[in-house]
Amino acid sequence: MNTQIKYLSELNPGEEGYIAKVLGHGRFRKRINEMGFVAGKKVTVIKRAPLQDPVEYEIMGYRISLRNSEAEMIEIVSSTEQFEDKSQNYGTIDEGLKTSAIKKGKEINIALVGNPNCGKTTIFNYASGSHEHVGNYSGVTIDAKEATLKYGEYTINITDLPGTYSITEYSPEELYVRKHIIEKKPDIVVNVLDASNLDRNLFLTTQLIDMDIKVVIALNMFDELKDKDIDFRYDDFGKMIGIPVVPTIASKGTGIKELIQRIIRVYEDADPSVRHIHINYGSEIENAIKGIQSVIWENPSIGDRLSSRFLAIKLLEQDNETRKFLSQYNNYNEIIAEAEKRIEALEKEYSEQSETIITDAKYGFIDGALKETRTLPHEKPKRQIRKLDDLLTHKIWGFPIFFAFLFIIFEATFAIGQYPMDWIDAGVSWIGDLVSTHMPDGPLKDLIVDGVICGVGGVVVFLPNILILFFFISLMEDTGYMARAAFLMDKIMHKIGLHGKSFIPLIMGFGCNVPAVMATRTLENRSDRLLTMLIIPFMSCSARLPLYLLLIAAIFPSNQGLMLFVVYLAGMLMAVVMAKIFSKTLFRKKEVPFVMELPPYRIPTAKSTLIHMWEKGKQYLKKMGTVILTASIIIWALGYFPRDTEYSQDYDAIIAQAEANGDDETAAQAAVDKEAERQEASYIGRIGHAIEPIIKPLGFDWKIGVSLFSGMAAKEIVVSTMGILYQADEEADENSVSLQKKLQQQTYVHGPKAGEKVFTPLVALTLMIFVLIYFPCIATIVAIAKESRWKWAIFVMVYTTLLAYLVSLAVYQIGSLII
């Protein structure tokens, strides 16, 4: 008898075979199926490349080349096999081959995997009609029992594997199960769970999810769930984790038939609840995974055998088996080097083994999934608070606590930030004075003092506040409280058509909209991502903070924390309203539920929180050195030129005259008037006057208009432009007076409002609202375009600006009527 040919990779050029089934995991399977490799199709080997790899095949008239590692995953029936099978009488040889390939495709190999004593053997016995002993003989021989059963046209080969709590490499049982899954490649892994002990049983499930294989869950001991009066919404749970769940009571045989039917459905790719999900391990681990994956992908054939994500996770867990597996590939050394580098960085940051961090994240995933779908009996009648966590995620108390935290954070941002802010302010003034006194007069000096120092200096003073805000955000993330907040917000978020998970990018938006837009990647559903992106700009980022701080300190000195809170709250309200509108109009979609991880609380090290704070703050400084500096210089130049202004009066003569008479007041006034006139005639003045009619109904003067216009590049520039425009009114030697005072003193020079203050409380409020809503910065727009499409980026540009105008108009006009 010839050795049987089983895989496509074993065929030689010129030979042909019929596809029986495609093994392997998620993406690989999908791609191969899409290429036409489905049961019953004929393939012919055309030729092998000189180095044996890849191989060219013909299927359905197409030429396709496959890597050897891919062909190894395709089971076939070939003519050698056929000729031995004389028992059946086929019409033609081809027909016969095809039929037997399809028949082979109806043969499903399943493996039972689960903790000890969850009922695997009982399921095995019932399904196969055999009589294996039940009970776990730990420490005795480790082996797998096999049996075959027929169901309709299907032949199902069941393997009962030893019980394990995990699939790592710590015990012979674990290694055995792992080898079976990876080497024998069962079509479906049936994960048997003890329903009354899900928290522990699901750990194994999280590992199966990482492996990206087809899984069906048998929710065994379902009777005990009922006895214990536990309410488990297993259908929701299954949808959330993308694995079909079938309740069974193996000892009575209940549910086994349904289990088999479900297995067949999944095998035939006909089960809608099957979905490959990623367990979210948190941004640091996820970045490490991506880094390792990208090195793995340099050798694409690795990914054909095993999911690259799985391999990367395993490497981060310092798994020896994975190293062994990878050692056969030529880029082994690079992969290991990358993994070592990532592990070292992670452990330095967390002062904990990377494996522990991953395990914690897995339990966080389990806790999150169960918290949403399972109600334990004692939770029902009295909603008592037993732990701190119960309080923080309490249905009612959770919210005031959360908002109190937010409020404290904003207050602290001010109170603590005030001191370093004053120092930096003094430092900037000092540098300005120094340059003023030591540099010769001329355009260069003006550029440095009025352009660079006023522009950048006006923004740099807010660095402490921003770092403090980032510190608190990092702290909330690192302790695990942020995840609770997201959990808490989930129900509310659903009401506006979003998920609790969207809440994290939204909160991050308070720091900077750009990483927030990127963080929407953790959302699996495309419309959830888009919707979240569209409202992120309402999360008032730290770039807008300088303006609020400036205006609030200048105009609302007695209610600083409260005012800031109001502005942020207004942004959130805006987000809610718009999300509601968008989800009713643009994104009317089916909801895909998913798990919100609840990582264990941890006390973060000061070091890691400081690192995270700095990571975020760095971007701010970078922006200062690039976008803001450039914009400051441009704005300054637009305000500085042209220099040949024709004045309405001969101010120089008036000043000379007044000084000769000893009338300092008149001289000073003339100097101010002259500068004001010059500025109005400058390029920026012309731009400002051009847009003035549009912004006048909002109560803004032309300088505000210009500031808003230039703030489109980055919102800090609103302040730096104001710094340049309002500062310039005063004589050079007095530029140590802070911008705050300048704004308080600013009055209209002429027109119907001449003599009136420019910044009334109403104007300040309207301006803050406008800045809150209008055009997110260029960087955010680019990020949105990158994460979705330009179409959406442009949409965001337009709708936010229109909305800002309408809302500000309403605020100012209604406010004017009341006051």
Ligand code: GDP
């Ligand atoms: P294994 O270690 O996973 O193979 O588990 P076994 O099949 O040996 O079962 C362990 C014990 O659980 C046996 O005493 C079974 O009779 C019992 N058992 C199995 N399924 C169920 C079930 O659905 N409900 C209940 N109450 N007991 C079960």
Ligand code: MG
């Ligand atoms: Mg057993």
